[in-house]
Amino acid sequence: MRDWIPAVIACLMGLANPGTASAQRNPFRLAEQLMLDHKGNLDYVAPLRGLAAADKTTFDSDMYSQALETYNSFVGKLTPTVPIRSATPYGLVEVGPLLAARARTTSVILINEAHNQPAHRAYCRQLLRQLAPLGYTIFAVEALSPSDTAINERKFPLATSGFYIREPNMGNLLRTACASGFHVFSHEVSRAQNKEFSDWRRSSNYRDSMQAVNILARLRKNPKAKIVALVGYDHVLEKERDGVKRLATYLRELGHLDPFTIDQTLAYLPSHGTPATKPMALVTAKGHLATIGERQGYVDMQVIHPAVRLVQGRPDWLAATAATKPITAPIPAPYADRRCLAQLYDQKEFQQYGTKAVPLDQYLTDGHQQRVRLWGLKPGRPVLIKYRPTELK
Structure with a gap:
């Protein structure tokens, strides 16, 4: 499993040519x-220690930065996004009505994420709640390990459920999907389907084609099913680009269907009007869906997320997407005067699986805080807080 993960991550992280880094050490590995x-x-601190102590010159610099951003996002340290501006006066409108209208005309919705932005997963939880009443009952998750076939009975993830599944907001997304009646499955290439290619374009095309095959197989078993799929970055592209075809393209070609594709990764700041204060859809002056940036013309909708504000050290979108009030607790000795990782666990999950369970929430304290502020998933759900010391700067 561990030898397979970094190779898949190289594709998941959107590297233009994963083969260029093959001669150097893989920071993900x-x-x-x-x-x-x-x-x-699970030890969320050890990878950050290892990356900080390693000789950075032995890594591909882009892959090293992506690894560091990814593992930091697991512990609540978020990478700021750099917004683009446009001279064209685009507008921002509520996503709900536009999503509902298109959801009724297709059987597959693809929504992407930036793997270092957990807010995208938190927002996807909201979308699932909107889509369930419209007949969507299957949630396909690229990041879920194909070997975790028991998640629908267990209804929560574990360390073995997949690399990105270990991030708390991704774990909560799967918990919410299961609780909302969705059947969760992985559309990622399985070990049995995996093939090696020397050319990275052939490898990428094969992977996305097989992901499409796995989704279409579900539809063949149940032609009336409606599927929501969470993917990374460019898998939502509906047209070939630079000799590479993505999942959405193969769904059109192999399945003869028109998926509704949503891009969450565009950071946009309007030159006119008010910036987004919650996730909003980008539209033209006449109210039609608009797309800009590197995915212009390749997706159906772009959801613009507001710039992140920190409230008592935590991102404001946690409060906006949470179903509970924050849990606050004093930091006990000997952790109060040093940086530590504060982790919130579901009590039953932790009692059964210990630190193989994925936390509901976690973040690195700054060494000066007196109290932690953590977000649960469901009101009245028994939880417990654990602390792990760290010497990270």
């Missing part, structure tokens, strides 16, 4: 080896 101990327990 280094960090992954540190994240799980020999018993499969």
